[in-house]
Amino acid sequence: MANETIIQGSVTRDGEPVNGYVRLLDEGGEFTAEVPTSATGQFRFFARPGKWTLRALIPGQTVDRQVVASQGNLTEVAIAV
């Protein structure tokens, strides 16, 4: 964990998990990674320190969140759609 830069969180609607996808985009807006959300709406990325955009894709909707991640810290992001 000390060497890792982890961005994780959940996608929910009215407190309920949403099944969809989360994309990780770098500071220049370029695609870096994508994961499906788990059954409980969770996602996790191993990134590097810096500014990132999380883009949640769910049926009929796309939601962006800006985050700043740092090494050795867990960056937790709750995305409500």
Add this chain to the structure above:
Amino acid sequence: MSRSDVLVDADWVQARLDDPKVVIVEVDEDTSAYDKNHIRNAVRIDWKSDLQDPVRRDFIDQAGFEALLSAKGIANDDTVVLYGGNNNWFASYAYWYFKLYGHGDVRLLDGGRKKWELDSRDLVAEVPQRAATEYTAQAVDSSIRAFRDDVIAAIGTLNLVDVRSPDEFSGKLLAPAHLPQEQSQRPGHVPSARNIPWAKNANDDGTFKSDDELKALYEAEGIDLAKDTIAYCRIGERSALTWFVLHELLGQENVKNYDGSWTEYGSLVGVPIELGN
């Protein structure tokens, strides 16, 4: 060859779910995704346990491919439609296998599993039963596969396309950002390779960009499409997607996928490596 000969949309697949001569095949990085649900009547191929040699680092041989397709109930004259997660990474990889062994009619579902889900189309848990066949594969077509010596010989001469993310290309990361950090001995890229991440081929929903957009992308990145091309990534699945774009969609003649990719090249003793952008 037109785009619809190699790529079909969800409506095309939906209309043929009960056609016995169309076999829909799911291939995922997360091989448990199929167990949860899948497109009705789709069978599964596991990119690791079905397509890789269990001992050596290599893919299954001709007899192994024949046994696999026979067991899955796929005949030589069937139309095979591949789809999967991760924007069809592993479905593209399987597509490349089907071409290596000379299958006549194989296509990708545009957008893969993600687009199907985002469109809220039906997925089921029921596993279809298909009667076994006696599949006959062709000898492997090595004109679409590159080995390490081909890559070294291509430095500064042919097009080398590194389709990993910019951070993997520059040497900041050894693996995609959603996977644990491990793999090759050294970070970096093959000298003279251009970094054109696979994701630039696709829209957010996983569908491929238009032929004109794709052609413009490679030309803008300095790729001379008149020259031969080798594509690579970390283990050869993302570069199979770029191979699909260049060879199948854009119809470029001599494009090879280097499936050894960075996990092999970045562990070789004495080969040149470049760091940074």
